[in-house]
Amino acid sequence: MIDIREVKTxxxxEQVQQLEYNVWSMPPIPIHQTLTAVKNGGIVVGAYxxxxxxxxSYGFAGFREGKSYLCSHMLGIDKxxxxQGIGESLKQAQQVIAIERGYDLMVWTFDPLETRNGYLNLSKLNGICHTYIENCYGEMQDGLNKGLPSDRLEVSWYLTSDYVVHxxxxDATTAVNVANCIFNEQDLPYLKMSENSIFNNDIYTLPVPxxxxxxxxxxxxxxxxWRLKTRRLIQKLFAQGYTAVQLQQQENYNEYVFVKLATLGLEGAN
Structure with missing residues (x-):
């Protein structure tokens, strides 16, 4: 049985450091930094x-435009x-502690083409994304990120909102595709773009591998x-007031669902 508890000592x-290295094969965050964060509004939870x-899952206190929030910087799980649902359990435990300490917003980033993360963040936790960051961390050299721009979506998780709590x-049944996933002669997926640049439907989908x-x-x-085409389309959708709300799993590909941010009733979201 997996036990979820707060990490403080x-x-x-030190155990977190070792797991960091095992997951990403890169130098871990120094303990003097994580320990200071824990003592000053940060939250680390572990699965044992x-x-x-x-x-x-490791998060530290953040502040932007007059508002404090928890910046959940890393989530790692032994391969x-x-x-097994451990990622979801970690985030939910972090959510409970964050609310107890006065936070109502948590933010973090993830690669939009890593759909396992997208499914957890949007479909399971009810986070939303309306900020796209090009090459967020520069040229990364770890096994998961090496070789491509480190583009990221920023998740906003409104911890106490009706959208999250309830x-x-x-309903994505009326969604319109902004592009199509086609398979080439090697049976590999590629993204076929449309010429549409103005989006005026209520809901859209975007395929991803x-x-x-x-x-x-x-x-x-x-x-x-895929990186460059999805970057272009997601940025266009965000610029026209849409936000990513779900990651749906189809037979041969996955797809993000986008709706107008203003329709979600999230006070303070912009």
Whole structure:
């Protein structure tokens, strides 16, 4: 049985460091930084199998335009414990602690083409995205990010909102595709763009690959094509007032769902 609990001590943070390295194969965050964050509004939660740390979520206090929030910077799970709902449990535990400490907003970033993360952040947790950051972390050299611009979507998770608490449903049956996913002679997916640049429907969908990491290995040039085309389309949608609200899993590809931000009734969202 997996136990979720808050991480506070140096010894626990040393375990977090080791798991960071195992997940990303890059130098971990120094303990003097994570410990200081924990003592000053940050929240770290860990998932334990007995005494073994198998997952964690690390966040620190943020402040922007007169509002404080929790910036949830990292979530990592041991490769042998993935697809067991641990990520969702970690975020939910972080949510409870954050609300107790006075936060009503949590933000973090993720790669829009890593759809496992997109499904958790949007479809499971009811986060939303309306900010796109090009090459957010520069040229990263870890195994998951090497070779492509580190584009990110910023998730806004309105912790106490009706949209999150009451799991407000989004009906995507009338959605219009902004592009189409086609398969080439090698049976690899590519994105066929349309010429439309003005979006005036209530709801749209955008296809994305099911397994972007495998696609990067099979055809790096095609992976870059996905990065640049989806960047362009998502930025256009955001500029015209839409926000990403779901990641739907189809048979051969996945797709993001976009609606007008103003229709969600999220006070203070812009």
């Amino acid at each position: 140096i010894e626990q943070l 199998d007995g005494d073994k740390l198998v997952g964690f 042998n414990y993935r697809s 799991d407000v449903a989004i 099911k397994d972007f990491q495998t696609l990067k290995i099979q055809d790096p040039a095609l992976a870059l094509d």
